[in-house]
Amino acid sequence: MEWLLTPGPVQLHPKALEALSRPQLHHRTEPARALFLEARSLLKRAFGTEGEVLVLTGSGTLAMEALAQNLFAPGERVLVPVYGKFSERFYEIALAAGLRAERLDLPYGRVPRPEDVAQRGFQGLLLVHSETSTGALVDLPALARAFKEANPEGLVGADMVTSLLVREVALEAYGVDAAVSGSQKGLMCPPGLGFVALSPRALERLKPRGYYLDLARELKAQREGESAWTPAINLVGAVKAVLEAVMPHLEAHLALKAWQNALLYQVGEALGLRPVPEVKSPAVAAFYLPEGVPYGAVKEAFARRNAVIAGGQGPLKGRIFRLSLMGAYDRYEALGVAALFREALADILPAS
């Protein structure tokens, strides 16, 4: 088999493939409405919110833009800590949405501290929960609390692209007002859907704008099991099928994902590799390249074993490599990957 070890898209869940092999469903029919409502209801549980989850046809980036555009009005001040490629993107999106975005730069791999975001005078805080580019996980509840103590009226938006279904998440319990994710990460489906989760507080504070990204319009349609625009309904079917399989065993699933990622770090650290993140996310294991070894050599060593891995992004390009078991891999496949990882690195590292 081909080992897809990239942090998204990932190895597909068998239920996703099964759903995608069915004949086309028309989105304005009762079976499609029922499917859409069921998918949204399962997504609400997955995000841990009593609010709403909107399903958008597009990538996670589209969902990030929808969040920024609908939660804040042009000219509002938002704080955006930048500690990786995706938090950098959140900053760019905030600017493109006409917000007065202030970036707070940290070295890639580090995570912001509560005291960093405890600054007055902001309407919003935008955070990436699991920074896929560095493998770092931020302490969302602590950061949201610190920000809201300084800005009681402020709203917290979070990118949960690689935390949803990979570790525990919960909007209201975390003090997060809105969050986004996508179909091609922890959900183990193909790319093509973005999700925007809105807490009850965010629902009251929506400032919709745009056309395709007008979330008030989506909300009205999706409450009826419809969508404002033609949805990628086949993918919605895949998402529903995977959530039906995973949600009844969520705790065990998250424990497996945590164990798998810890295994990758164990193997890498035993080989003398240095982890990139200060605090590790279970979505991806990121290591600095061994001294003097170019990324291409590591990539090739994995490719010879039919495995696809990921390199660095932004300032980490050519400096790190990343492996992920976020996809539909079980315990034994993970052990196989651990062996593959050791063998691949043996091609590269001098025998000691």
Added chain:
Amino acid sequence: MEWLLTPGPVQLHPKALEALSRPQLHHRTEPARALFLEARSLLKRAFGTEGEVLVLTGSGTLAMEALAQNLFAPGERVLVPVYGKFSERFYEIALAAGLRAERLDLPYGRVPRPEDVAQRGFQGLLLVHSETSTGALVDLPALARAFKEANPEGLVGADMVTSLLVREVALEAYGVDAAVSGSQKGLMCPPGLGFVALSPRALERLKPRGYYLDLARELKAQREGESAWTPAINLVGAVKAVLEAVMPHLEAHLALKAWQNALLYQVGEALGLRPVPEVKSPAVAAFYLPEGVPYGAVKEAFARRNAVIAGGQGPLKGRIFRLSLMGAYDRYEALGVAALFREALADILPAS
């Protein structure tokens, strides 16, 4: 079988289903790059342009918004004839993009004449080629010519959502500068991809804005076989597979689609039904409901035969019904549908 007779989503092409049953491909790998470039090259031939076709993850509506936002600057004057639900949407999108849009209202079912659009003082004209809501087809080349005689610097944007691969289209030959379509109509794939075709003239005149919809950024990435944001690569594979099957026999395919739709009109008119459009598009057959018959009764008569049809939209809601063989149906399936159509209407119409 279930007969999906809606004008999109449609019955899937077997090559699309086959492509969607494959394991996940990562979009930043050589096989994915080759697939993406091949799909774009086939789409260029399908749109009939020497320019570029950009593949966006989203619906056709997203592609319409991308066209309006990137072809025109805020404040520019665009003329938008409104003769159905989708031309109405083009008008709304132009307004949302900050353009000074002027609507030219025609009764639903009619089509604009060259003299209607021969008005000076506009930077752009937005037209829907095949108005899926009414079944009407406009004469794009004649309209583009008349508009450009009055506005030599003007740009013409066209919605080819239900004309691409259903009837002949050609950007430059028609005087059309940019056009959009989607995966779930003539392409016989699931929904989830929008396309923006840009003629060489449009490429020189791009005024990119937005983030997810910034076409300059997409252009740079897609020329390398990448995309700015994670693409629905599985669907790109489906689109490529269908185009590889259809393009070598395009003429025969378009002749089949024309014959099939003419057959639906023949059957309907023989039953005494009155067609909605002034000029018929081959994408869909639209009929006024028989006197005193509610849409629900027609829908039910088809549903009893396992067929899904479409009703009216906007002012035509409750007044018409629509059937389409745009999907992957061959000659014999169309003959079967003709029989189904006759039987369904026999349930409703009084025996004469």
